[in-house]
Amino acid sequence: MADSKKRVPMNHVIGFILSLVMTLVAAWAAIQSNLPVTWVIIGIMILALLQAGVQLFMFMHVTEASSGNGHVPWNMMFHGFALAGILVAGSLFVMSFGHDHGDNGDMGDNQQHEEQQSEDHSGH
């Protein structure tokens, strides 16, 4: 590994600066900016994913040739991240839209409906 001879590991320094900058940009977007909320949420989630990438590729040696590249079980990591996405997005989807029983009406009606239902259930 030619890189290990160097006094200062440049990829680590670059990764560190990148993660600091992305943190500050995300914090600015959320706290200071007047951007629409949806945009802010999409933007900062993308920044978080990029930061995770910085950690994985610049700090965690996942693409290191000298370690043979074969010692990171990519399928396992992919499995983990895919499950994470399904769990979070799926739960949100089900809990936000799942209790609509097809009867028309706005959110307020739905909530009332839900409350009635839960009362019915607790009555049994």
Place this chain on the structure above:
Amino acid sequence: MAAEELKTGPLEYRTQEGQMTIMGFWIFLGAEVVLFATLFATYAVLFGRTADAPTPGELFEPGIVLVMTFLLLTSSFTCGLAIHEMRRGSVKGLILWMIITLALGLGFLGFEIFEFVHYTHEGATVQSAAFWSAFFILAGTHGLHVTLGVGWATLLLIQIKKRGLTNVTSRKFFIISLYWHFLDVIWIFIFTSVYLIGMVI
């Protein structure tokens, strides 16, 4: 199996045992991703269910969360430097950067405990609302991982003092560096999806 030992490459990868152990740890990290995913899903679903307790928008303070984030990001960087020093064969450099990493980790924990105590005083406890249960379990599980990491690395520092840099000790330090960077990855998502979004909405 242990007879094969490569002459080149990083010390921790030279034996097959080292290679397999590191791969096994990656599998463990994959499982950790799923563990945190369930907690994130619970949090996302219970978002806004604060009942009579304060809302996250009222309690979350940008300053303290940013300090915590910078402490953890810096510790991830110094942890990377520690492994870099280890691969240059410098035990002294490894120990020095690892101690700095642990100090930053302890600083992070201190702020987190302060934050939790503050929230509890403001009436946001595990019992007070579904939202706060989910919050404390998610952030608390991460904090517990950091605490475990600090204890683990402290024991490894004692071990390397006694045994020096070998195939085994270098592998152990490499694995804890993976663990530490992973904690930073999880924190980035807590910072973004819990604190920042909690302050936006």
